[in-house]
Amino acid sequence: xxxxxRYEGDIAVLALEGRLxxxxxxxxxxxxxxxxxxxxKKVILNMDKVDFINSSGLGALxxxxxxxxxxxxxxxxxxxxPYVKEIFDxxxxxxxxxxxxxxxxxISSF
Amino acid sequence: xxxxxxTYQKPGGTLTAALSDKVLKLKDPDRMEREDAAxxxxxxxxPQMAGELCSLLADPDISVRNLVAExxxxxxxxxxxxxxxEASSKDHDVRKFVVDIMALIKDQAFVPVxxxxxSDHNENxxxxxxxxxxxVTSPNAVEPLIACMxxxxxxxxxxxxxxxxxxxxxxxxxxxxxxxxxxxxxAYAAVEAVGKIGSAKAxxxxxxxxxxxxxxxxTVVLTTVLKIAGTGKQDDLYNAxxxxxxxxxxxxxxxxxxxxxxxxxxxxxxxxxxxxxxALIGTLDDQNEDVVNLAQGALRICGNTGLNEFVKCLKSGxxxxxxxxxxxxxxxxxxxxxxxxxxxxxxxNYEIRSAVAKTLxxxxxxxxxxTLLKLANDEVGHVRAEALKSLGFVADQSEVEEIGKHxxxxxxxxxxxxxxxxxxxxxxxxxxxxxxxxxxxxxERKIMAIRGLGWIGEDQAxxxxxxxxxxxxxxxxxxxxIGLAKMHYAGLEERLDILSADxxxxxxxxxxxxxxxxxxxxxxxxxxxxxDDQDMWVRFYAINALASINDKTNLDKLLKIMPEQPxxxxxxxxxxxxxxxxxxxxxxxxxxxxxxxxxxxxxxxxALEIRQF
Numbered sequence: 275x276x277x278x279x280r281y282e283g284d285i286a287v288l289a290l291e292g293r294l295x296x297x298x299x300x301x302x303x304x305x306x307x308x309x310x311x312x313x314x315k316k317v318i319l320n321m322d323k324v325d326f327i328n329s330s331g332l333g334a335l336x337x338x339x340x341x342x343x344x345x346x347x348x349x350x351x352x353x354x355x356p357y358v359k360e361i362f363d364x365x366x367x368x369x370x371x372x373x374x375x376x377x378x379x380x381i382s383s384f
Numbered sequence: 385x386x387x388x389x390x391t392y393q394k395p396g397g398t399l400t401a402a403l404s405d406k407v408l409k410l411k412d413p414d415r416m417e418r419e420d421a422a423x424x425x426x427x428x429x430x431p432q433m434a435g436e437l438c439s440l441l442a443d444p445d446i447s448v449r450n451l452v453a454e455x456x457x458x459x460x461x462x463x464x465x466x467x468x469x470e471a472s473s474k475d476h477d478v479r480k481f482v483v484d485i486m487a488l489i490k491d492q493a494f495v496p497v498x499x500x501x502x503s504d505h506n507e508n509x510x511x512x513x514x515x516x517x518x519x520v521t522s523p524n525a526v527e528p529l530i531a532c533m534x535x536x537x538x539x540x541x542x543x544x545x546x547x548x549x550x551x552x553x554x555x556x557x558x559x560x561x562x563x564x565x566x567x568x569x570x571a572y573a574a575v576e577a578v579g580k581i582g583s584a585k586a587x588x589x590x591x592x593x594x595x596x597x598x599x600x601x602x603t604v605v606l607t608t609v610l611k612i613a614g615t616g617k618q619d620d621l622y623n624a625x626x627x628x629x630x631x632x633x634x635x636x637x638x639x640x641x642x643x644x645x646x647x648x649x650x651x652x653x654x655x656x657x658x659x660x661x662x663a664l665i666g667t668l669d670d671q672n673e674d675v676v677n678l679a680q681g682a683l684r685i686c687g688n689t690g691l692n693e694f695v696k697c698l699k700s701g702x703x704x705x706x707x708x709x710x711x712x713x714x715x716x717x718x719x720x721x722x723x724x725x726x727x728x729x730x731x732x733n734y735e736i737r738s739a740v741a742k743t744l745x746x747x748x749x750x751x752x753x754x755t756l757l758k759l760a761n762d763e764v765g766h767v768r769a770e771a772l773k774s775l776g777f778v779a780d781q782s783e784v785e786e787i788g789k790h791x792x793x794x795x796x797x798x799x800x801x802x803x804x805x806x807x808x809x810x811x812x813x814x815x816x817x818x819x820x821x822x823x824x825x826x827x828e829r830k831i832m833a834i835r836g837l838g839w840i841g842e843d844q845a846x847x848x849x850x851x852x853x854x855x856x857x858x859x860x861x862x863x864x865x866i867g868l869a870k871m872h873y874a875g876l877e878e879r880l881d882i883l884s885a886d887x888x889x890x891x892x893x894x895x896x897x898x899x900x901x902x903x904x905x906x907x908x909x910x911x912x913x914x915x916d917d918q919d920m921w922v923r924f925y926a927i928n929a930l931a932s933i934n935d936k937t938n939l940d941k942l943l944k945i946m947p948e949q950p951x952x953x954x955x956x957x958x959x960x961x962x963x964x965x966x967x968x969x970x971x972x973x974x975x976x977x978x979x980x981x982x983x984x985x986x987x988x989x990x991a992l993e994i995r996q997f
């Protein structure tokens with residue numbers, strides 16, 4: 275998985291590309307930890323280019339959310355493909371995560 | 385500065401000054417000339433020019449006076465000397481104009497002049513001077529402004545506002561006096577001025593006013609009190625009022641006035657203790673949704689400071705209050721609170737049990753998991769579904785078998801919640817449970833197992849799905865294809881050739897979807913073979929799949945099969961070839977536009993029109 279990081283003030287934007295599975299889960303967790311360590315308590319994960327996600331990927335997202343909340347921060351997911359949205363619906367993650375249409379909406383929602 | 389000058393005659397014919405042409409241009413009949421002159425004068429501020437400009441403040445033409453005022457304001461402090469001199473003009477209109485300009489320039493040098501003008505014999509000048517002192521804001525003006533109110537009651541309003549703007553606590557005694565004024569306008573102004581000064585010392589006096597009968601004044605007072613509270617330190621505020629402020633807030637949280645109630649709830653969020661929490665909990669039963677939302681937000685912020693009260697109300701509050709408290713509790717997290725929430729799992733009200741199930745998503749605690757497993761067997765389906773959703777986040781492998789039992793639940797929502805939970809928990813136990821289901825369970829449960837494995841997507845799950853491609857039940861084969869295609873499993877492609885000859889048309893349709901998922905726009909070559917499928921619905925599905933990738937490579941094949949197709953398939957072909965820029969396609973469409981079947985001929989004509997366009 276390729277992760278492009280950028281910072282807009284105190285907001286960390288992580289744009290993910292590729293498969294979010296067991297192999298890439300740890301890479302993503304590391305990237306989000308790095309963002310929190312930089313004092314970016316607001317995290318956006320742009321899922322636009324995620325072409326596959328499985329339960330390990332979902333587990334990684336839940337674990338990142340917990341970490342962000344423990345750091346008194348907040349997190350938004352954006353640009354969910356219909357395929358990703360489907361598994362979010364099945365697993366009820368739509369009720370747990372704050373999901374925005376795009377990065378612009380996510381930034382203004384903080 | 386050497387400039388050409390012309391004599392200027394004031395109204396009445398008195399020759400008073402020689403003015404530069406540049407200044408006189410402000411009186412030019414041409415608007416552009418006037419504006420250019422104004423721009424140049426403002427861009428090159430000069431004290432001499434300012435003096436000349438002041439002499440135009442008595443011009444009979446109001447537009448000239450306004451333009452001059454504008455230029456003087458833009459000149460700023462450079463014009464101060466000229467304005468101070470002009471402040472002693474004999475013309476009271478000029479004096480007032482000068483004072484108004486001073487208010488905008490805000491030079492401290494104006495303060496003595498403005499104070500002097502508080503004793504002007506013209507009331508308009510006095511009022512403007514008082515107002516201007518509110519803009520220049522010097523503490524030296526406090527006493528003169530107070531004295532001015534005695535001598536010129538008509539200018540009291542401006543003086544009060546000025547005192548507020550100056551912000552000196554030395555003005556408070558006089559302002560307190562005015563709070564009791566019979567003149568409501570002055571009392572309002574005094575309250576607002578006190579608010580601007582923002583001293584905690586003012587709170588006591590303002591709180592007294594809250595007991596007076598005038599409800600409109602009460603709202604202004606409350607806004608002012610909360611404004612001071614928002615800017616000051618809470619300890620200072622508490623000490624200054626001897627605790628009265630918090631008494632008032634607690635009492636006002638139960639006010640009948642909606643605005644008061646909302647403002648107080650917002651303030652209470654920043655205070656601590658059982659009394660505060662009790663007062664906020666008391667508003668959770670309110671009929672107004674905004675009040676309840678505000679109270680919930682406030683309790684999330686300060687709820688931890690009154691956990692005793694929180695726990696007490698969880699046990700004894702109304703059902704609605706308890707539901708709200710349970711929802712809020714996940715933001716607070718304390719062992720005592722968790723214990724109280726778990727007790728609510730035995731409530732007779734299913735909405736309360738459901739709220740408990742929902743909030744326990746955030747507690748990875750053995751007792752919480754035990755309660756969720758119990759709620760997963762609740763008599764109400766909604767509660768079971770909520771419990772299973774939460775278990776997906778907090779349970780682990782050891783609870784998989786227990787959770788898996790609910791895949792047989794009578795309600796779809798519960799079964800789906802169960803599947804979602806198992807996907808989130810994943811791991812070997814879940815995969816084995818699904819494997820067993822594929823081998824031994826009924827069709828519906830087999831399909832759920834296949835779907836679950838498709839989302840778990842680890843190697844072991846993939847192996848089971850690949851085996852399921854040969855399952856005797858067509859639905860299982862179909863979902864196995866869908867699951868493997870979703871994860872872009874590379875080994876699927878070589879199996880699709882065999883599966884494209886599957887006896888079941890739904891499986892063959894899944895093959896088409898799989899080709900699209902695996903190859904995207906390059907899937908046309910493989911889908912082409914499905915155009916010869918024996919089932920017209922599969923052929924129809926294949927044509928639509930080709931249309932979805934905007935395929936232009938299968939024209940010959942499509943034209944070949946066209947005549948043998950039923951009308952609805954022919955229409956699908958027409959829609960597909962409409963986008964292919966080829967004379968053969970055009971010829972076929974023209975031919976079809978005369979087809980005896982009206983639907984086909986209409987579709988062909990429409991396609992031809994689109995092509996022409």
